[in-house]
Amino acid sequence: xxxxxxxxxxxxxxxxxxxxxxxxxxxxxxxxxxxxxxxxxxxxxxxxxxxxxxxxxxxxxxxxxxxxxxxxxxxxxxxxxxxxxxxxxxxxxxxxxxxxxxxxxxxxxxxxxxxxxxxxxxxxxxxxxxxxxxxxxxxxxxxxxxxxxxxxxxxxxxxxxxxxxxxxxxxxxxxxxxxxxxxxx
Numbered sequence: 079x080x081x082x083x084x085x086x087x088x089x090x091x092x093x094x095x096x097x098x099x100x101x102x103x104x105x106x107x108x109x110x111x112x113x114x115x116x117x118x119x120x121x122x123x124x125x126x127x128x129x130x131x132x133x134x135x136x137x138x139x140x141x142x143x144x145x146x147x148x149x150x151x152x153x154x155x156x157x158x159x160x161x162x163x164x165x166x167x168x169x170x171x172x173x174x175x176x177x178x179x180x181x182x183x184x185x186x187x188x189x190x191x192x193x194x195x196x197x198x199x200x201x202x203x204x205x206x207x208x209x210x211x212x213x214x215x216x217x218x219x220x221x222x223x224x225x226x227x228x229x230x231x232x233x234x235x236x237x238x239x240x241x242x243x244x245x246x247x248x249x250x251x252x253x254x255x256x257x258x259x260x261x262x263x
Contacts, residue, residue: 080099080101081099081100081102082098082099082126082128083097083106083124083126084124084127084129085097085106085109085110085113085122085123086122087113087122088119088120088122089117089119089120089121089168089169090120090169092168093168094167094168095129096134096138097129097132097139098110098113098135098139109138109142110122110124112138115181115183116177116180117167117168117172117177119168133155134165137165137174137200138181141181141182146202146203147203150201151192151194151198151199152199152200153198153200154198154199156174159171159173162174162175163175163200165177175191175192175205176190178200178205182202184207190205190207191205193206215240215242215250222239223236223251227251233248233251
């Protein structure tokens with residue numbers, strides 16, 4: 079059985095109240111900390127005040143309970159900016175997919191896009207992480223390129239296996255080798 083809480087977030091000169099459902103006070107505190115981190119809030123406090131569930135609180139509740147199915151797209155029902163799902167909170171615009179990564183504490187050194195090719199999908203299981211915005215290869219693909227290359231597999235065969243042009247493989251190998259080289263003294 080869950081208890082209803084109100085999370086009050088503060089950032090600069092704005093505040094936001096978010097409905098929160100948790101199993102106990104410890105669970106509520108952990109969720110609050112994750113949400114505050116994701117929204118880059120300066121302060122947060124928990125109360126027992128009852129507030130209406132918003133799109134943002136609904137999203138965080140679903141993330142806290144892992145209420146997403148691997149096989150189904152979960153389409154965003156809110157606003158869009160630059161053809162990407164967004165939400166506005168604390169006088170700021172947040173792109174939903176990176177916000178989800180921040181909440182889940184997933185390292186996001188690059189760009190996140192839906193691997194299902196559905197631009198409306200926000201299902202965390204469908205996220206594909208890329209090193210650069212225009213990259214054709216995700217992190218897992220880059221790891222495969224490096225593994226195949228270290229075993230002597232030619233770039234044209236790697237490109238064929240990953241369904242990309244071999245120049246993409248050469249660029250990836252060059253970029254990855256630049257990052258792994260030891261500094262010269």
